[in-house]
Amino acid sequence: MDQSLQKSQPRVLSGMRPTGKLHLGHYVGALENWVRLQSKYECFYFVADWHALTTDYADTSKVKSSSLEMVFDWLAAGLDPEKATLFIQSHILEHAELHLLLSLITPLGWLERVPTYKEQRENIKDKDLGTYGFLGYPVLQSADILIYQADYVPVGEDQVPHVELTREIARRFNQFYSLPQPRRVQALKPEAKSEGDFVTIETSNVFPEPQSLLTPAAKLPGTDGRKMSKSYGNAVLLTDPEPLVRQKLKTMVTDPARMRRTDKGNPEICPVGDLHKIFSDEQTIAKVWEGCKTAGIGCIECKKWASDGLVQVLAPIQERRRKYEENPRLAWDILEAGTARAKKIARATMQEVRQAMRLSHEYQAPEAATGAPE
Numbered sequence: 400m401d402q403s404l405q406k407s408q409p410r411v412l413s414g415m416r417p418t419g420k421l422h423l424g425h426y427v428g429a430l431e432n433w434v435r436l437q438s439k440y441e442c443f444y445f446v447a448d449w450h451a452l453t454t455d456y457a458d459t460s461k462v463k464s465s466s467l468e469m470v471f472d473w474l475a476a477g478l479d480p481e482k483a484t485l486f487i488q489s490h491i492l493e494h495a496e497l498h499l500l501l502s503l504i505t506p507l508g509w510l511e512r513v514p515t516y517k518e519q520r521e522n523i524k525d526k527d528l529g530t531y532g533f534l535g536y537p538v539l540q541s542a543d544i545l546i547y548q549a550d551y552v553p554v555g556e557d558q559v560p561h562v563e564l565t566r567e568i569a570r571r572f573n574q575f576y577s578l579p580q581p582r583r584v585q586a587l588k589p590e591a592k593s594e595g596d597f598v599t600i601e602t603s604n605v606f607p608e609p610q611s612l613l614t615p616a617a618k619l620p621g622t623d624g625r626k627m628s629k630s631y632g633n634a635v636l637l638t639d640p641e642p643l644v645r646q647k648l649k650t651m652v653t654d655p656a657r658m659r660r661t662d663k664g665n666p667e668i669c670p671v672g673d674l675h676k677i678f679s680d681e682q683t684i685a686k687v688w689e690g691c692k693t694a695g696i697g698c699i700e701c702k703k704w705a706s707d708g709l710v711q712v713l714a715p716i717q718e719r720r721r722k723y724e725e726n727p728r729l730a731w732d733i734l735e736a737g738t739a740r741a742k743k744i745a746r747a748t749m750q751e752v753r754q755a756m757r758l759s760h761e762y763q764a765p766e767a768a769t770g771a772p773e
């Protein structure tokens with residue numbers, strides 16, 4: 400067995416589509432968690448540029464610059480290339496080979512049932528998503544995960560069906576194909592509850608079944624109260640300078656019950672209250688809850704405090720980002736080094752896949768060949 404397939408800790412895999420500069424929703428919903436996980440697990444985080452093309456195939460001009468901008472934010476938020484492997488999906492061609500092989504065994508009905516497929520076909524009207532690639536993107540996701548023999552995939556609630564699909568595809572592959580000899584690997588026990596369930600097993604299965612690692616989801620609305628998204632124009636970016644952050648928060652919607660300064664409000668249903676919960680200290684939160692409910696404070700004052708908390712969180716991120724903005728090559732070098740590390744594992748897995756599927760590139764004399772078509 401190739402040494403690069405040996406693990407000392409459970410392996411985590413996650414990716415992000417390159418959408419350029421990231422906003423607070425990305426930070427709270429994924430990035431902060433990625434930073435935490437890198438100290439606990441063997442983490443692989445990738446720029447999902449092929450995934451971006453499943454919907455944005457018509458204009459590819461910004462993929463590369465968006466990838467770099469996003470990776471600046473990853474590094475600025477605290478991802479450490481000494482701890483986590485950062486790489487670009489399209490630079491590792493083995494993902495495409497595995498995608499092809501998995502697509503051969505994935506029943507069409509499994510893909511048509513994926514909830515995000517139906518939802519996006521209904522909601523995205525300005526692009527033709529009736530393509531082969533769009534239907535098949537969950538198979539590409541499965542290939543991304545399985546090629547690193549990942550144990551955990553950090554996801555939000557809405558992505559759990561994708562991990563479930565990956566488990567089903569892995570199971571189906573393992574039923575059809577197996578390695579000629581079992582080998583000893585570190586893997587999570589089925590339905591593992593903790594890292595204590597990461598044990599050595601003997602198996603001739605190529606793929607472990609990965610588990611979802613549910614990301615604790617804090618509610619973070621945009622300035623108009625809807626889900627934060629760059630396409631809604633309601634996002635606060637990690638790169639927004641202090642005056643712009645303050646300006647954006649000034650226009651943020653509040654509890655509609657507070658029409659006048661003397662009206663009492665409820666921070667539990669106010670988007671500014673949600674921001675306080677994430678970015679303000681306990682004292683400020685207590686002051687806001689008391690002041691809002693008794694009309695003891697005004698919304699302008701409250702938003703100023705929310706801005707203070709947010710600016711404090713953003714300042715060190717922006718400071719760390721500066722180094723990469725001034726010298727983008729530094730970030731590119733990190734991605735290249737990560738790609739080389741990831742490629743070793745992807746290659747080793749594909750050797751096992753080909754071996755199990757009897758597609759090995761090694762010469763085999765015809766009389767010694769097994770499983771040849773009759």
Ligand code: SF4
Nearest residue numbers: 664669671691698701
């Ligand atoms: S005081 Fe603060 S929490 Fe209360 S409604 Fe105004 S902005 Fe929202």
